[in-house]
Amino acid sequence: MPQPVYKVIFQNQNKVYEVYARQIFQSDMWGFIEIEEFMFGERSQILVDPSEEKLKNEFGNVTRSYIPMHSIIRIDEVEKEGAAKISDATAGAGNITAFPMPGTTPGTQRGSDD
Template identity: 70%
Template sequence: MAIQPVYKVIFQNGNQVFEVFARQIYQSDMWGFIEIEELVFGERSQILVDPGEEKLKTEFSGVTRSYIPLQSVIRIDEVEKEGAAKISDASQNNKVAKFPMGPVGTQSPSED
């Protein structure tokens, strides 16, 4: 039986950076989005609970497919096995900058 690949997807959501693992990832039919399916969370023991991973489990509970805007994606890696999903503060990681976006629906003044 072939081993199904696992993808680590790192993306920015507001002021936080999410790192999740998924079995399916592909370009969406909705322009400008990728789709991730079959999110994978590490097997937790009864003794040790990771609060960051628990927060992500709660955030994505009941979600069968998630649409992530392309400009939010930082990195996608195919990995050998899943790891711990995590959330970190984007301000702590100075390597991550928001994608520059202008005001929506405004035009620059034209010169006469």
């Protein structure tokens, strides 16, 4: 039976990351998702995707990454890996909304006496 492949989409510093990995699970560290065994596509020597190359440089030597749960946009189990990429969050600003943090409600400020 083939090992599952997961596509993880998360937001980090006004960028949307789309990565592929073999292991995804809830961390013992509260509020984090652990990602292990990152996968990067086999590329020809002629065609190089700069976005995937940047991700490979960032995560290529990473054994395990802890992503804050509120940064996760989506996790899908897929049949095979696709191209990992980074895109600007502002490009799809209408589709991505930050998850409200505990203790705050939309339209209020922390510490206000309303």
